[in-house]
Amino acid sequence: MTATLVDLGTLQARLPELAEQYRSAQPFPHVVLDDVLFGDAFTRAAQEFPAMRDPFWKGYLHVNETKYGNTQPDTWGPTLTAVAKEFVSPEFVSFLEQLTGIEDLLPDWSMDGGGLHQTLRGGHLNIHADFTTHHVKENWSRRVNILLYLNEEWRDEWGGKLELWDKDMTAAQARVQPAGNRMLVFTTSDDSFHGHPDALTCPEDVARRSMALYYFTEEEHAVRKATNYRARPDEAGIKRAAIAVDRGAVDLYDRAKRKLGLSDEQVSGVLEKVNKLRRKK
Secondary structure (H helix, E strand, C coil), X not given: CCCCCECHHXXXXXXXXXXXXXXXXXXXXXXXXXXXXXXXXHHHHHHHCCXXXXXXXXXXXXXXXXXXXXXXXXXXXXXXXXXXXHHCCHHHHHHHHHHHCCCCCEECCCCCCCEEEEXXXXXXXXXXXXXXXXXXXXCEEEEEEEEEEXXXXXXXXXXXXXXXXXXXXXXXXXXXXXXXXXXXXXXXXXXXXXXXXXXXXXXXXXXXXXXXXXEEEECCCCXXXXXXXXXXXXXXXXHHHHHHHHHHHHHHHHHHHHHHCCCHHHHHHHHHHHHHXXXXX
16 A cells, blocks of 8 residues: 555654654653644645534543544545555554564554544543553553644644653653644553643634544453543642542443443443532532
């Protein structure tokens, strides 16, 4: 397959430099890549990003996050779908293997936890380490995340920088501005803590937009761990307790989704109700 939207040639030419940056990055292996798509491809992809009124958005609306996701590429515009297909192509997967040093990566077209994401004004995503195994293919262990930002404009004063925290949750050691056509690649691990926990201050008609894809390796016995949300050191006791309670609810959701086949829509509704009950107490 010849890439027509992703500037893979430039990325491959920079592999030695990028792989070194990736390995040495703190607080965990990662790299920031700018101009990943050719300019005209990015413009088309950003313009195709589905409006909030699109019925295929599902809400993740609870204590630890307030964002929306669309995991159905067949409902996206042609450029967005083609970009995602290039990200799961053998050529791009090979690039990721060389970049990260992780062999035999498996792309996931089912978009388990991935797809298109958007967060509106006031939205947030608390610091967390991601779930570790695929919800359907339970011997697939999640190893690499890619986030491509699809914002045509994003101002610094709107917030939304992705914070990368050390494993002991003492401080953010890196922050990534969600600039358009920028990609963050990082290793998924038990302590790759990241998020943008402060409420966005962007205008009402602007959203923080991205495409997320995850890559796995097949293991004999993958270990299930749900998304691990964590409080920051300066967060008060009440908020810290709310984060912990919601983390437990998310763990129950993760188990139910695997064992009972519940949908994200069903369980997101339950989490919303738990959050409302907590606020009334």
